[in-house]
Amino acid sequence: MIRIKNIGKRFKKLQALDNISAEFQKGQVVSLIGPNGSGKTTLIKCILGMVKADSGAIHVNEMQINGDPSYRSQIGYMPQIGRYPDNMKVGQLFKMLKNIRNNSLNELDLDLLISYQLKDIFEKPMRTLSGGTRQKVSAALAFYFNPDILILDEPTAGLDPLSSEMLKEKIIAEKNKNKLVLITSHILSDLDELTTHVMYMQEGKMQFLKDIETLHEETGETRLGKAIARIMKGEQFANKWIKKIFSEETDKTTIN
């Protein structure tokens, strides 16, 4: 469904994405994992066309992304920090997007709207909402148009345990409907029950893209967090910086 080929992106001095290639299929839940600033959000924004890649190509549903925005009608996006027009009321926001997307093909998906009881706050302006409630609105909006592809950037950050559980259930339900879900998160235990594939990124490079069974087999761990930790240790790419700091400190002590 999404094919990424040799994508590169540079922000002045920082190489945000370095020659990344990957392919995601229907029915997968892909977890994008990596330290802060490893290029996860940039990759997502490239898929959405918000950031223009310097090189390479991205195909969504066999259509290359280059200007024609229609492919986005099949994508539901939940941003890391949902920013909305301050004066707009929650109800107006939903109404406006319905009016703008206006796709009669897909039925509206009201599940999250109902389970988060967002109807009750339809009259509240967006600026009065708390961070968590805002996050709920973002989540409900991403699923609202019943898209084939869901891109969730840190969906559970800021949600209370109950809401977070509801969101996870919803994601599993969508996976069973043979949709593609792309999630980034730092809370690996949240991803445990959802994910079918893991993509690990570091410093703009993709370290691996594996399905969860292979990962379990290779590491002998059943929990994602431990498996990832083991892989990081085994291949030693994550603790480079730790080593660096340590070696610098030892340098200092030797000088002293």
Place this chain on the structure above:
Amino acid sequence: MLKLSRYVLYDILRSKVILAYTLFLFIVSVSLFRMEEDSSKAMLSLLNIVLIVLPLISLVFTTIHYYNSYEFIELMLAQPLSRTRILLSEYSGVALSLLSSLLIGVGIPVVIFSPNDTGFALLFTGCALTLVFTSIAFFASVKSRDKARGIGAALLLWFYFALIYDGLVLLILFAFGDYPLEKFTLVLSALNPIYLGRIFIMLQMDISALMGYTGALYQDFFGNFIGILFTTGIMLLWAVLPLYGAVRSFRKKDL
């Protein structure tokens, strides 16, 4: 496109700044016409307001609006809408609201008190300047990511077009006074929409007779159909080119 502009317009109307602006223009215009016995004198005062205040308000309002609706733009980018369409909707929303302010605030008093050639030339110039400076402001704000820089750039542009340019023209005319500069000043007038607008309106008034040989030359050029065509064409260029630049750089931008 209209669908999106509707939301932009709705957002602008809610902030009520545009209503205050309309009221301001209306009160100033009516009081000028009521105070002066001679409506052409009132026109002259109104001319200065249109030439100085209108570009300033258009620039500042548009820039602030752009930065304030950044969230809206961000939200729209994740939807199946092209960037060109998003920016043009923003432009038409802002331009439409500023134009209607002008047409209500200045247009109604002019139609009531002085419905003649000069009056309509004033309204025409006002509309053209609104479009031009909205477009310039969009260019400035798309180009600069930082809010303070964007507003600063807009203000600098206003200073240049409204004040500094006149000084530069005077300097040139003074320095090269020995040469025949009449044709050259025609070119200079095309390089600044405010300057062009002023000449265009002045020549519709009786006072152009006092401007000597240059005035006669201008009268000859601007007084007829070609002059109107020239003014419209140049104003159109001034509105379209910055907007085109803004759309181009908005399409390439990382957001």
